[in-house]
Amino acid sequence: MATSQNGWPASPNPSSIDIAAFSVAGIPFPGGVKSGDVATVLGYVAEQFHNRVEQLITPGCWGYNYRPISGGNSLSNHSSGTAIDLSAPRHPLGQRGTFSGAQVAEIHRILAEVDNTVRWGGDYTGRVDEMHMEINTDPGRVATVAARIRGGGDGPTPQPPGPGHHRTLSRGSTGADVALVQRYLGIAADGIFGPATDAAVRTYQHNQGLTADGIVGPATWARIDSGLGHPGTDPGSDPAPTRPTLRKGSTGPAVRELQTRLNTSYPAYSHLVADGDFGPATEQVVREFQRRAGLTVDGIVGPHTWARVGF
Ligand SMILES: [Zn+2]
Numbered sequence: 001m002a003t004s005q006n007g008w009p010a011s012p013n014p015s016s017i018d019i020a021a022f023s024v025a026g027i028p029f030p031g032g033v034k035s036g037d038v039a040t041v042l043g044y045v046a047e048q049f050h051n052r053v054e055q056l057i058t059p060g061c062w063g064y065n066y067r068p069i070s071g072g073n074s075l076s077n078h079s080s081g082t083a084i085d086l087s088a089p090r091h092p093l094g095q096r097g098t099f100s101g102a103q104v105a106e107i108h109r110i111l112a113e114v115d116n117t118v119r120w121g122g123d124y125t126g127r128v129d130e131m132h133m134e135i136n137t138d139p140g141r142v143a144t145v146a147a148r149i150r151g152g153g154d155g156p157t158p159q160p161p162g163p164g165h166h167r168t169l170s171r172g173s174t175g176a177d178v179a180l181v182q183r184y185l186g187i188a189a190d191g192i193f194g195p196a197t198d199a200a201v202r203t204y205q206h207n208q209g210l211t212a213d214g215i216v217g218p219a220t221w222a223r224i225d226s227g228l229g230h231p232g233t234d235p236g237s238d239p240a241p242t243r244p245t246l247r248k249g250s251t252g253p254a255v256r257e258l259q260t261r262l263n264t265s266y267p268a269y270s271h272l273v274a275d276g277d278f279g280p281a282t283e284q285v286v287r288e289f290q291r292r293a294g295l296t297v298d299g300i301v302g303p304h305t306w307a308r309v310g311f
Pocket of ligand 1: 078083131133
């Protein structure tokens with residue numbers, strides 16, 4: 001069977017590849033999308049986009065459509081039902097800057113919540129397509145993310161569970177309970193359990209005499225709930241995250257976090273070794289990011305660049 005650009009089966013016959021009707025927040029996506037895990041993940045992205053970035057409009061949202069990539073030879077990911085367009089008239093193909101910097105940061109946050117299994121056309125290195133979202137990985141990873149979304153607790157603002165009813169958290173977890181742990185540990189509370197959170201949890205566990213496995217399970221939750229060994233600010237307070245200004249020669253966990261975020265959010269041009277060492281390669285990627293984001297291109301990661309990276 002033919003495949004679309006992302007490797008998923010494509011067909012001019014939509015029923016042969018499980019295309020089903022699709023709508024988000026009452027807005028129809030003519031053409032539909034591939035049912036099951038793809039619909040769950042794209043549905044999450046579109047719904048969060050609608051709630052947090054910009055309200056969807058109709059007509060203007062689209063799904064499955066068997067066609068070549070405009071101006072190219074390979075089949076568009078719309079041909080496999082693994083791509084959607086959001087509010088097309090507002091975000092025309094090829095036009096850059098149809099979203100504000102804050103909106104772009106929010107889009108990247110949403111994509112991080114689905115482990116970047118979805119790619120945004122605004123991040124294309126060639127001609128940008130800011131209306132466009134597409135599945136950018138294999139069925140296995142999409143299934144993992146879809147299961148987490150269906151399991152609940154993965155929304156942007158679920159209520160933090162009470163003591164004794166905590167969800168077990170680890171690398172890849174997202175949500176308000178992750179932010180709760182991050183605030184407790186005194187690190188940036190972005191609600192995404194990434195490498196920096198993993199490191200902070202392990203340090204806390206080590207200092208508390210717990211098994212330092214980076215997994216916030218019942219024992220670690222119990223210690224956090226007890227308030228013992230509290231390393232940072234009060235639980236529940238919401239300090240503005242402060243991040244060090246980084247430049248060539250900087251080292252440490254913040255550099256590693258930056259490198260990891262650049263790699264996961266901008267795989268088109270960021271392939272850094274996340275070694276916590278801000279060398280020439282990291283500087284080059286930072287400059288490229290700044291150039292694309294319309295920031296001052298100085299290779300220095302200060303508050304503006306941190307914010308645009310999505311922190
Ligand atoms: Zn599209």
